[in-house]
Amino acid sequence: MIRVNPNYSKIQANYLFAEVARRVKAYQEENPSAQLIRLGIGDVTRALPAACVEALEKASREMGADATFRGYGPDYGYAFLREAIAEGDFRARGCDVSPDEIFVSDGAKCDTGNIQEIFDLSARVAVPDPVYPVYVDSNVMAGRTGPAADGRYAGLVYLEGNEENGYVPEPPQEPADVVYLCYPNNPTGAVATKAQLARWVAWARENGALILFDAAYEAFIRDPEIPHSIYEIPGAREVAVEFRSFSKTAGFTGTRCGYCVVPSDCRAFDADGNAVPLQPLWKRRQSTKFNGVSYPVQRAAEAACSPEGRAQCRELIDGYLANARLVTDFLEARGYRCTGGRNSPYVWFDSGMESWAFFDKLLREAGVVTTPGSGFGRAGAGRCRITAFNSRENVERALERLGSVL
Amino acid sequence: MIRVNPNYSKIQANYLFAEVARRVKAYQEENPSAQLIRLGIGDVTRALPAACVEALEKASREMGADATFRGYGPDYGYAFLREAIAEGDFRARGCDVSPDEIFVSDGAKCDTGNIQEIFDLSARVAVPDPVYPVYVDSNVMAGRTGPAADGRYAGLVYLEGNEENGYVPEPPQEPADVVYLCYPNNPTGAVATKAQLARWVAWARENGALILFDAAYEAFIRDPEIPHSIYEIPGAREVAVEFRSFSKTAGFTGTRCGYCVVPSDCRAFDADGNAVPLQPLWKRRQSTKFNGVSYPVQRAAEAACSPEGRAQCRELIDGYLANARLVTDFLEARGYRCTGGRNSPYVWFDSGMESWAFFDKLLREAGVVTTPGSGFGRAGAGRCRITAFNSRENVERALERLGSVL
Numbered sequence: 064m065i066r067v068n069p070n071y072s073k074i075q076a077n078y079l080f081a082e083v084a085r086r087v088k089a090y091q092e093e094n095p096s097a098q099l100i101r102l103g104i105g106d107v108t109r110a111l112p113a114a115c116v117e118a119l120e121k122a123s124r125e126m127g128a129d130a131t132f133r134g135y136g137p138d139y140g141y142a143f144l145r146e147a148i149a150e151g152d153f154r155a156r157g158c159d160v161s162p163d164e165i166f167v168s169d170g171a172k173c174d175t176g177n178i179q180e181i182f183d184l185s186a187r188v189a190v191p192d193p194v195y196p197v198y199v200d201s202n203v204m205a206g207r208t209g210p211a212a213d214g215r216y217a218g219l220v221y222l223e224g225n226e227e228n229g230y231v232p233e234p235p236q237e238p239a240d241v242v243y244l245c246y247p248n249n250p251t252g253a254v255a256t257k258a259q260l261a262r263w264v265a266w267a268r269e270n271g272a273l274i275l276f277d278a279a280y281e282a283f284i285r286d287p288e289i290p291h292s293i294y295e296i297p298g299a300r301e302v303a304v305e306f307r308s309f310s311k312t313a314g315f316t317g318t319r320c321g322y323c324v325v326p327s328d329c330r331a332f333d334a335d336g337n338a339v340p341l342q343p344l345w346k347r348r349q350s351t352k353f354n355g356v357s358y359p360v361q362r363a364a365e366a367a368c369s370p371e372g373r374a375q376c377r378e379l380i381d382g383y384l385a386n387a388r389l390v391t392d393f394l395e396a397r398g399y400r401c402t403g404g405r406n407s408p409y410v411w412f413d414s415g416m417e418s419w420a421f422f423d424k425l426l427r428e429a430g431v432v433t434t435p436g437s438g439f440g441r442a443g444a445g446r447c448r449i450t451a452f453n454s455r456e457n458v459e460r461a462l463e464r465l466g467s468v469l
Numbered sequence: 470m471i472r473v474n475p476n477y478s479k480i481q482a483n484y485l486f487a488e489v490a491r492r493v494k495a496y497q498e499e500n501p502s503a504q505l506i507r508l509g510i511g512d513v514t515r516a517l518p519a520a521c522v523e524a525l526e527k528a529s530r531e532m533g534a535d536a537t538f539r540g541y542g543p544d545y546g547y548a549f550l551r552e553a554i555a556e557g558d559f560r561a562r563g564c565d566v567s568p569d570e571i572f573v574s575d576g577a578k579c580d581t582g583n584i585q586e587i588f589d590l591s592a593r594v595a596v597p598d599p600v601y602p603v604y605v606d607s608n609v610m611a612g613r614t615g616p617a618a619d620g621r622y623a624g625l626v627y628l629e630g631n632e633e634n635g636y637v638p639e640p641p642q643e644p645a646d647v648v649y650l651c652y653p654n655n656p657t658g659a660v661a662t663k664a665q666l667a668r669w670v671a672w673a674r675e676n677g678a679l680i681l682f683d684a685a686y687e688a689f690i691r692d693p694e695i696p697h698s699i700y701e702i703p704g705a706r707e708v709a710v711e712f713r714s715f716s717k718t719a720g721f722t723g724t725r726c727g728y729c730v731v732p733s734d735c736r737a738f739d740a741d742g743n744a745v746p747l748q749p750l751w752k753r754r755q756s757t758k759f760n761g762v763s764y765p766v767q768r769a770a771e772a773a774c775s776p777e778g779r780a781q782c783r784e785l786i787d788g789y790l791a792n793a794r795l796v797t798d799f800l801e802a803r804g805y806r807c808t809g810g811r812n813s814p815y816v817w818f819d820s821g822m823e824s825w826a827f828f829d830k831l832l833r834e835a836g837v838v839t840t841p842g843s844g845f846g847r848a849g850a851g852r853c854r855i856t857a858f859n860s861r862e863n864v865e866r867a868l869e870r871l872g873s874v875l
């Protein structure tokens with residue numbers, strides 16, 4: 064008799080964005096003429112950079128001729144892309160990362176969801192609260208937690224973020240084997256300083272722990288003092304895996320390409336406590352359960368790494384950052400204390416109301432869709448997330464409407 | 470202390486195609502002027518159908534303008550593609566499969582590797598021998614087996630294929646909860662009749678078991694009596710998941726698109742033995758650990774489903790089938806008994822020698838790369854697989870060379 068994985072039944076049924084979509088749909092059915100402005104989900108809205116489109120088209124034509132056609136690509140990505148990434152994203156910043164430590168994938172969501180497969184089921188997992196749900200759910204599904212109660216799963220170590228610590232929690236006092244960190248943070252927009260990340264690296268080294276560092280939003284950093292990569296911290300190579308994405312950097316949410324970095328000297332431990340390299344496990348996982356990224360998409364990602372592509376990406380992101388600044392200035396002028404909004408596309412603030420009630424208020428009174436902070440965890444109660452992913456015009460119109468409500 | 474998944478160390482280190490590549494490389498270094506012909510790996514060699522290239526280019530341009538740009542797509546694939554698949558691949562054949570039972574992915578390797586995540590770790594898994602390694606390895610990595618000995622993992626149920634059963638084994642006498650079946654088969658090229666599949670469906674229904682049916686090669690079927698889908702068998706919807714791919718159908722090995730079918734009434738069981746629908750678990754798995762297929766690629770796959778695209782795919786496959794027929798006729802004329810070669814791109818035969826010795830003989834005496842049957846499992850000992858994935862010219866040249874060796 065084929066039994067289902069019993070851990071799936073532990074997952075909280077109402078996935079955040081599904082509930083947001085349900086409420087928006089219900090409102091639209093009641094108010095068919097309402098012109099909603101969406102500042103909720105973290106999805107880009109502007110066209111791909113021209114360099115990427117050109118590369119996509121060119122590679123598509125290559126696929127149409129026997130002489131230039133490409134079948135299965137290399138398991139971990141084409142050398143042209145791995146080299147462009149290592150050079151432009153790491154070496155140019157003084158980080159010692161080589162092309163064969165780059166593993167190209169179809170997105171950071173997949174990588175952050177899949178990475179836990181290479182760890183023992185007994186691993187004690189630490190997650191931030193508020194948190195990007197994939198870190199938690201993928202571990203729940205794998206069986207690393209007990210049931211949920213009051214919004215938290217038994218067996219996880221929660222690192223509480225709040226206005227006092229600026230949503231950059233310190234390493235936990237209680238034991239943990241692996242921690243998910245995300246800076247610039249989703250959902251709070253917080254950034255971590257070198258000194259803060261250095262404390263995490265020291266903690267991982269002292270405790271035989273591993274850091275899973277999600278840097279999907281690094282391209283939004285403009286402050287020269289803020290690190291873009293965990294590998295800017297000495298000693299991080301041995302204790303950290305880093306996740307990156309072209310989704311927010313180059314507008315690839317619908318094009319699909321990301322990568323993770325697993326340094327050759329990154330270590331974990333076997334059952335006897337001997338250090339073993341982590342990279343061969345990730346290689347095995349990927350070569351068994353994944354078959355590489357579409358060739359035209361890899362060419363488009365390569366184009367995003369070219370000097371021309373980088374300039375176009377920067378312009379794209381500058382537009383979103385200007386939106387974020389507008390939102391932040393608007394909220395701060397009204398007395399809301401904001402996290403993010405600088406070096407991040409996300410603005411996070413204490414709404415002074417229950418999260419879903421505030422969500423409903425903005426939806427019904429201003430026709431603006433946001434994301435309730437409580438959807439990201441217990442520590443998000445009362446908070447609200449607004450994203451900068453929309454046109455300048457729509458953001459300005461949204462703020463006009465919110466001006467009469469807040 | 471972060472411990473690695475201990476099951477990874479059970480996997481046999483030398484992955485088949487890595488060992489093939491190693492031997493080929495060594496030979497080429499010794500014989501730099503040798504012109505090898507590759508009939509080993511199952512990778513297509515001819516250009517994408519024109520309809521697919523056109524769709525890829527058009528969608529690439531759409532991504533380059535704000536008004537037509539697409540961000541995150543629907544979790545399980547765009548409706549345009551799910552509808553085209555349901556209509557053309559199933560309803561046109563009398564199979565009752567609806568668009569919302571189609572789950573678009575980046576390939577059948579990923580789906581067949583990932584599907585086991587939604588089953589209990591105690592599930593007893595039956596696999597064919599010889600076998601496509603992903604079915605086995607993904608379960609080993611998840612911890613459903615003991616260690617390997619003599620080429621077989623403790624805890625798996627092996628279904629032995631041989632010339633007597635035509636590489637279509639009957640359901641096992643011993644208990645099993647889930648079985649992987651693949652027809653037309655990789656690596657043997659065998660096809661299963663409706664009567665044979667009906668015995669598997671009856672077995673699954675009687676035993677509360679589930680069939681994972683890999684139909685990645687269905688487009689090679691030309692015999693009108695051979696079923697293309699497990700859903701051509703009455704009663705299969707409740708007990709079978711089916712995997713399909715555009716890789717071999719439309720030459721998408723480097724473009725990446727596939728899908729699986731999880732019918733709404735396909736059932737598994739909870740810990741108490743109550744029947745529960747399987748589909749919500751797959752939806753949860755995909756929406757948590759996957760983020761959809763590249764939009765231009767989905768448009769290219771849709772084009773492969775159009776009348777024009779289907780005609781172009783058929784022509785592509787006819788070319789490979791003609792190659793397979795040449796190889797089969799050549800071998801049969803020399804007294805080798807072949808499986809496959811009709812309704813399949815693979816030709817499988819008893820070489821009369823130890824598998825790797827025969828591989829080396831063809832490599833060194835004829836400059837032809839094949840795949841040793843023993844790499845697919847113990848039952849493949851002494852067998853050889855030749856694929857039809859090459860140009861007509863290269864296949865003819867390979868057979869000329871083999872004529873003086875065999």
